[in-house]
Amino acid sequence: MEQSETERYDPGAVEAKWQAAWAAEEAFTVPNPDPSAPDTRPSTYVLEMLPYPSGELHMGHVFNYTMGDVLTHIRRRQGMTVLRPMGYDAFGLPAENAAIREGGHPREITNRNIEAIRRQMKRMGWAIDWSREVSTAEPEYYRWTQWLFLRFFEKGLAYRREAPVKWCPKDQTVLANEQVIDGRCERCGTEVESRSLTQWFFKITDYADALLDETALLESWPERVLTMQRNWIGRSEGARVVFEVQGSGEKLPVFTTRPDTLFGATFFVLAPEHPLVTALTSGTDHFDEVAEYVRHTAGRSAVEREAKEKDGVFTGRYAINPVNGEPIPIWVADYVLMEYGTGAIMAVPAHDERDHAFAERYGLDVRQVVAAPDGAAPEQGAFVAHTENEVLVDSGEFTGLPAPEGKRAITAWLAERGLGEAAIGYRLRDWLLSRQRYWGCPIPIVHCDACGTVPVPDDQLPVLLPEVEDYTPKGRSPLAAAEDWVMTTCPSCGGPARRETDTMDTFVDSSWYFLRYADARNDDAAWDRQIVDYWLPVKQYIGGIEHAVLHLLYARFFTKVLNDMELLGFREPFSRLFTQGMIHRHGAKMSKSKGNVVSPDEAVQRYGADALRLYILYMGPAEQDKEWSDAGIEGTARLLDRIWRLALEVAARGPVEAPAAADLVRAAHRTIDRVTDDILRRFQFHTPIAALFELVNEIYKVKDDPARAGEVRFATETALSLIQPYAPHVAEELWERLGGSRLWEEPWPEADPALVAAETVEVVVQVNGKLRDRLHVPAGTREDELVSLALASERVQAHLADGGPRKTIVVPDRLVNLVS
RNA sequence: GCCGGGGUGGCGGAACGGUAGACGCAGCCGGCUUAAACCCGGCGGUCCUGCGGGACAUGGGGGUUCGAAUCCCUCCCCCGGCACCA
Numbered sequence: 001m002e003q004s005e006t007e008r009y010d011p012g013a014v015e016a017k018w019q020a021a022w023a024a025e026e027a028f029t030v031p032n033p034d035p036s037a038p039d040t041r042p043s044t045y046v047l048e049m050l051p052y053p054s055g056e057l058h059m060g061h062v063f064n065y066t067m068g069d070v071l072t073h074i075r076r077r078q079g080m081t082v083l084r085p086m087g088y089d090a091f092g093l094p095a096e097n098a099a100i101r102e103g104g105h106p107r108e109i110t111n112r113n114i115e116a117i118r119r120q121m122k123r124m125g126w127a128i129d130w131s132r133e134v135s136t137a138e139p140e141y142y143r144w145t146q147w148l149f150l151r152f153f154e155k156g157l158a159y160r161r162e163a164p165v166k167w168c169p170k171d172q173t174v175l176a177n178e179q180v181i182d183g184r185c186e187r188c189g190t191e192v193e194s195r196s197l198t199q200w201f202f203k204i205t206d207y208a209d210a211l212l213d214e215t216a217l218l219e220s221w222p223e224r225v226l227t228m229q230r231n232w233i234g235r236s237e238g239a240r241v242v243f244e245v246q247g248s249g250e251k252l253p254v255f256t257t258r259p260d261t262l263f264g265a266t267f268f269v270l271a272p273e274h275p276l277v278t279a280l281t282s283g284t285d286h287f288d289e290v291a292e293y294v295r296h297t298a299g300r301s302a303v304e305r306e307a308k309e310k311d312g313v314f315t316g317r318y319a320i321n322p323v324n325g326e327p328i329p330i331w332v333a334d335y336v337l338m339e340y341g342t343g344a345i346m347a348v349p350a351h352d353e354r355d356h357a358f359a360e361r362y363g364l365d366v367r368q369v370v371a372a373p374d375g376a377a378p379e380q381g382a383f384v385a386h387t388e389n390e391v392l393v394d395s396g397e398f399t400g401l402p403a404p405e406g407k408r409a410i411t412a413w414l415a416e417r418g419l420g421e422a423a424i425g426y427r428l429r430d431w432l433l434s435r436q437r438y439w440g441c442p443i444p445i446v447h448c449d450a451c452g453t454v455p456v457p458d459d460q461l462p463v464l465l466p467e468v469e470d471y472t473p474k475g476r477s478p479l480a481a482a483e484d485w486v487m488t489t490c491p492s493c494g495g496p497a498r499r500e501t502d503t504m505d506t507f508v509d510s511s512w513y514f515l516r517y518a519d520a521r522n523d524d525a526a527w528d529r530q531i532v533d534y535w536l537p538v539k540q541y542i543g544g545i546e547h548a549v550l551h552l553l554y555a556r557f558f559t560k561v562l563n564d565m566e567l568l569g570f571r572e573p574f575s576r577l578f579t580q581g582m583i584h585r586h587g588a589k590m591s592k593s594k595g596n597v598v599s600p601d602e603a604v605q606r607y608g609a610d611a612l613r614l615y616i617l618y619m620g621p622a623e624q625d626k627e628w629s630d631a632g633i634e635g636t637a638r639l640l641d642r643i644w645r646l647a648l649e650v651a652a653r654g655p656v657e658a659p660a661a662a663d664l665v666r667a668a669h670r671t672i673d674r675v676t677d678d679i680l681r682r683f684q685f686h687t688p689i690a691a692l693f694e695l696v697n698e699i700y701k702v703k704d705d706p707a708r709a710g711e712v713r714f715a716t717e718t719a720l721s722l723i724q725p726y727a728p729h730v731a732e733e734l735w736e737r738l739g740g741s742r743l744w745e746e747p748w749p750e751a752d753p754a755l756v757a758a759e760t761v762e763v764v765v766q767v768n769g770k771l772r773d774r775l776h777v778p779a780g781t782r783e784d785e786l787v788s789l790a791l792a793s794e795r796v797q798a799h800l801a802d803g804g805p806r807k808t809i810v811v812p813d814r815l816v817n818l819v820s
Numbered sequence: 821g822c823c824g825g826g827g828u829g830g831c832g833g834a835a836c837g838g839u840a841g842a843c844g845c846a847g848c849c850g851g852c853u854u855a856a857a858c859c860c861g862g863c864g865g866u867c868c869u870g871c872g873g874g875a876c877a878u879g880g881g882g883g884u885u886c887g888a889a890u891c892c893c894u895c896c897c898c899c900g901g902c903a904c905c906a
Contacts, residue, residue, distance in 0.1 A: 224900075227824045230900045238906085257905060269906095305902060335904045345906050353821090354904050427905055548901080618844070620833060624825090625899085627832065635844045645859090687834070690843035697843090700860085764839045769887040771839060795873090809886050815838050819886045 009644035011608025015729040019125055027744060028127040029073075030081050032533050033517065045083045045535045046072050047514055047574075049543030049551070052089045053113035058122045059583040059590060059616065059628065060601045065664035066613045066726075067580065067622060067685055069126045073725035074679060076127070083535050085517035086121065086128045088346055090137035093171060094508045096439035096814050106439040109684050110137055120600060124609050126671070127744075132520040136509035137439075141516065142463035144225035144526035145509055153445075157434070157561060158733050159204045160453060164273070164339065165432055167195040170196040172197055172473030173436045176505060177429045178232075180551045183303040191301060200434035200443060200502065204395045205556045208426045210571075211556055216392065220576040222623070228548040234427025239411045241346065241420040243319040249274065252319055254427050255341035258351065259414070260406040260727040261702060263395040264369035266359070268319040268353055269312065271340035272297040277315070280330065290332055297334045310335045310358045321346070322419040324396060324411065324768050334357060337782055341425055341685050344672075356383040364623040369395050378699075431554065433505045438471045438478040439504030448490035448497035457491050463499070477501040506603065510551055510559040513539055514572045516572060526567075541574035548579070570593050578683060582627040591630070598628060610727035611637040617685040617726065636689070642696055642729050643719060646703060646733040648718045658714035664699060665711050666755050668718035674750035675722050689726065695719050713738075721749050765790040766817040767799040775816075783810045790816040 022028065029179040033039055048068040051061055065766055072084045087112075095106040095113070112717065121128065134141050137212075152158035154566035166175045170190040174197060179186040204211075212233055238257035246773050252268070270277055272294040281287045293313040297305070314335025319330050328346075335354055336345050349359035350368040359366050366381040370390045383810060392398050392406040401409060414420030434443060442463045443457035452769060456463055468478050479501040480486060490497035512526075518535040519527040543551075552574075559573040582589055585596040603612045614636035619626040675688040699715050702708050717738060724731035724743050735743040760777055763786055765773040775786065787808050790796055805818035 222825095224824050228901050231823065234902075234905065237904075254906080258906080310904075333904095335906095337905070340863095340905045347906085352906065354906075357904095425905070427902085476845095545900080596873080615844095618832090631834070631845055632832070639844090641859095682836075686832095687843085690834075693843050766838085766887075774839075807886065809838090809900065811838060815887090817838080817886055 006645055006648060009641050009730070011610060011640075013728070014733045015123075015125060015609050018231045018729045018732050019122060022125075022127075022744075023122070025229070026131070028076075028084065029129045029131045030083055032531050033531075035342060039081060041079055041081050043081045043083070044075050044539045045518075045536065045537075046075065047083075047085070047517075047538045047541050049541075049547065050087045050089050050510065050513060051117055052092060053110055053117050054094045055113060056116050057600055059600060060580075062612065063580055063583060063616050063622075064544070065121070065124065066616055067128050067578075069613075069728075070617070070679065070685060071540060072127050073674075073728065076744070077724075077746060078108065079555065079747070083132075083517070084129055084135075085132040085520070086126075086130070087132075087134035087513055088117070088136065089506060089510050089513070089515065089745065090114065090135045091142075091440045091503075091509055091764075093437065093439070096437060096471050097538040099439075100788065106471065106697045107137065110135075110439075112596060116452065119306050123604060124613065125599070127728070132517050134513060134516055134520050136441075136506070136513060139462045140523070142441040142465075142509065144516065145441045145504065145512070146456070147458060147510070147526055148512060148562075149457065149651055150444060151505070151565060151567075152202060152561065153455055155561075155565070157206065157394045158200060159203065160198060160200050161646060162196060162198045163193050163201075164196050165199055166192045166199070167466050168192050171437070172475050174432055174434065176432045176506075176507070176555070178431075183301070186790055191253065191303060194302065199432050201430040202557070203431050204431045204554075205426060205428055207557050208235065208428050210560050214556075214560070214571055217572045218575060218577075221574075222579050223578065225545070225548045225552065225577060225579060229553055232426075232428065232549040236425050238409075238418050238423060238425060238536050239341075239414065241421040242322060243344075243346065244322075245276075245280065245317040245330070246320055246593055247671060248280075250279075252276070252330075252344055253793050254346050256346060256424055257425070258348065258407070259410045259420075260377040260392060260398075260403045261348040261351045262321065262346070262410055263371050263392075263398075264348040264350050264367045265321055265328060266365040266367055266688065267328050267347045269333050269336045269345050269347050269355075269358075270315075270330065270332050271336040271338040271343040272332055272483075274332070274343045277332055280317050281315050284316050289313050290315055292498060293332060300334065305334050308359065310354065310361070312358065314362075320415060322417075327366070331358075331362075339429070339793070340427070351386070352385055353383055367394065369393060370406075431505075431557075433508055434502035435505055436475065436477045437473060437503060438468060439510060440506060441465075442479065443500040443502055443504055445500040446488060446490055446497045447500065448493060448495060450491055450495055451497075452491040452798065454490055454492045454497070460491070465503075468703075475502065479503065486726065507554050511554045512562075514541075514555070515562075515568070529567060530653060533804065536568075537570050537572055538574045538576075540576045541580065542578045542580065545579040545584070552577070575595075575609065578623070580622055581620075583619075583626055583628055585628040587748050598630070603633060605634055607637040608640070608729075610730045613724075614639065614689060614726050620686055622683070622685050639689075639693060639696065640727060643723070644715075646696065646699060646716055647720065647738060649703065650713050651734075651739075653709055653713075656710040656713050658710035661755060661759075662708070662711035662714075664702065664708065666758065667695055668715040669751045669755035671722060672718065672749045673756045676751070688722070692719060692723055718749060721746060761813045763813065764815045765793060765796055766794060766815065768819055769817060770799070772796050772799050779813055781813075784809055786812075786816050787818075790818060 012065045033092050046068050048064045052115060072082050075082045095110045097325045098109050099106045149158055166180050167184040168175055168190055170188045173183060175185060180192050182807050184191055212235060236257050238255060239259040241254050241256060243252045281290045290313050290593050312331045315330045315332060317326035319332045320327055347355040349355040351365040371393045372387045373389045373391055390403045392401045398406050400411055442465055444463045446454045446456060448454050466479060466482035468482050471478050486499050488497055515527050515532055518532045555573050559570050560571055561570045562568045588594055588596060590597045614634040618636055671691050674691040677686045678687045696719055699712055703712050720731045720735050732743050760776055763775040763777055764771055765775060775789050801820040805820050807819040809817040
C-alpha cells in the first residue's frame, strides 16, 4: 500500500479523542459496595505512592503510574472491580520554601502544582478513579488526620516530652531519625545538630516487635525492603546487668548482647550526657577534668564524634562487677551514646574492637574470657574475634561452657540474685512528629495553665491552619505569630489557654491516605470500617525504594494501631509491594541540577503518551535502575506506527474469518500466553512488549498474501487487544476502526493451550552436551524415534565415538543428548 | 564490619537447569525514491577455516550434573541499606 494513501497516525488527536470519551463516561470510576445489591465480582486495590506536588511529574512518576495502569486495565478486563485512586501529598517544605522565596501563599503554590500534575496525569491517559481524589492539605482531609492524632493521644501513643532531638539549622525545624541520612537533613543536606527540646512523639517503639514479626503476614515484599526495615528496627537480644558504684551503692545498669563476656569487663564507660556523671565526680579531684571533657564533647557534632580517635577521661570512681565483685574504673567517653541502651556500658576490650582501641590508648587491662575450642593460647592483650563453637575461659564457675550456654547461664545467675535480666535492645526510636514549620497539619492540642495538655474535642475539628504574614522559620513555629488563633479557651475548664503551634510531619498525612481513598467523600468519619475492610489491604502497592524505612514503616505502624483500636479489620496495609528502580540519564539520576532531565511533556509532545508509556516500561526490568535513551523511544513509536498502518489495511479489507489453526492464529495465542504470564505471574512488564514486537513482525511478513487475510486479521486484533493496557488510546482507536467498541471493557483474551503448542518443533541434538544438529519433527514425536533420527545424522556421527552412545537423554519436543 | 541486590555483544536487555545473546537502540548491506528522510527486506559475540564447519565465550577460579548465565563453594568488582548500637 502506498504511503501517500494512508492516513497518518496522529497521536495527539487520537489521545485527545479517547481521553475525552473516558472522562465523559467516568470510565474508571468504581462505586463502593452496596449492601443491598452485592457485587459478585472479585475486587482488587491497585495503588501507587501518591505524588508530592513539587512542580510537575517526572519520568519516575510516569514509570510508576504506567505500571499500575497496565495492571489496572488487565484486572478490569478480567472482570474484577479495581480501585485505582490518586491524590496529592500536599503539605510540606518545598511549597513553603517557594512561598518564602517568591511570595504568595503555600496553598496557592501547592494548588497550582496540583493542577499542573493533574493535567499531566490526564494527558498520560491513566485509568484513575478521579471521584476519589484527595489532597492531604485540604481541611476535609486533615480534619481526619487530626482526629486520628487524638485517638493516638487517648491511648498514650502520641505524647510530649523533652528529649535530645535532631535539629536542622537550615530548615529551622526538628527532624525524625528516619529523616537524617548520614548525619544530614534528608531535605536540604545540612549537617544536623543535637538539641534537647520538648516535642511530640508517636510511640512506634511499642510496635517494634509487631513490625518485625508481622512481616510474616505479607504476601510479597522485596527482600531488600524487609532487610532495610529489619536493620532500621535493629532488634538485638542480650541482658540488662546492674553494676553498683563502689562506696555510694548507686545503681548503674548496662545493656549488653554479650553477657557471656561479663568476666572480661575491665572498665566501665558512661556517655558524657549520662545524668550521673556530675554526681559521681562532684567534690572530687577529677571534677574539673571531667566537666571540661563533657563541655568539649557537647560542642562536637555526631559526625565529628565518630570521625576522631576514641578519647575519654577517668572519673576516679569504680563500679562493682556483679559476677565477681571486682571494682573496675569508671570512665566518661563519647563513643558511648546516651540514646542507645542505658547510656552506659561495661567494657570488654578483649572481645569488642571499640573497647579494645580505648583500652590500648589508656593502658587499661585486656582480659580474654572466651576462646576457640582448640584452646590455642592467645597473645596477651590482643583483641579476640568471635569464632564458632567458642567456649568460656577464666570465668569462674562458668568456665568451660560453650558461649551460647554461658550467655543463658550467666543471665539466669544474675536474675536469681536480682542483679540483671534478659533484655532486648532496639535501634528504633519513637517517631518525632512535631515540626516548627507553617505548611503542615496543626496539632489539635490546647495548653492550659490549669488543666495542662488538653485535646481539642472531636466536634471542634478541624483546627484550621491560621493565616500568617511571614512563613520564614525562626526556630519556633510561624503559627505562634497568629496571636488571635493561638489565644483560645480551654475545652476542659473554659479558662484562657494557648493552642499548640507546631505542625505535624507530612509523613503523618501519608500514613493513612490509602484508607481515605476507600471512602474519600465521607464527611461524618475518616472512613466506614465495612468499606475499608472491603477494599483493603492493598493488593498491589507500587513505589520508590526511598520510602523503605520512612513511609512504609509508618504506614504499617498506623495500620497496626488502628487495628488494635478496632477501626480496621487487618494488620498490614499492603499485601504485595513492588519497588521500582530509578530512571537515569547519562549515567546519573535525572535531576535539575545535573541538567539531564527529560520531561514527560516533551516526550508526549513529540511521540505521544502511548509511545512514552510503552517505552518507559520497555527499558528494562521494572525493579532495576534504568538508563533513559533518547533514541530508544523511537523504537516504540515505530511499533505503534507499524500497528497503525497494519490495522488500517486490515480494516480496509473488511471482515474475514480466520482458519482455526493457521500459523498466525497460533502465534497470536502464544503471544496471549506470554503477555499474560509475564505480567501477572512474573511481574515483568518489558518482555510482553518484546513479544508484541515479534507478533507484529510476523504479521508483516505475510500481510500481503490474500490467502492469509483471515489469520492476519485475527492476529492484528489480538495484538491490539494485548497492547491496550500499555497503549490504550491507539489500541482503542484502531479497535473501533476494525468495527469494535469499548476495548477497555473487552474481556482479556485467553490463550487456547492447544493452539499455544507448536505443530512442528525443533529438537536439538547434542553429543556430550554440545550442540551438533537440529531435527524438525512434529510435536509429540516419540522418544525412540527422536533417538534414531539423531543417530542417523551425519553431523552427529562425526562426533560420536565408535560403539555409539553409552547413554541417551531425551527431553520431548526439545532435545536429545547422546553421551559417549 | 554486618545485611541485601547485581556483574551476559557497541548500548538497554532476553534466556523461569535444556539451542546463550530473543526484542529494541546504534551500525552495516540491499530495495523503494530524481535524491534524502520515512518505509520495506536482510546482516550483526570473538578467533580459526579448506566456507562443510570448528574452537572459545555470560567478572575470575573450583565443584555438582548427561547438560550450568542459571545450583553449590571461593575470590574480585559495582550498587543500596545499617553502623562508635555495646
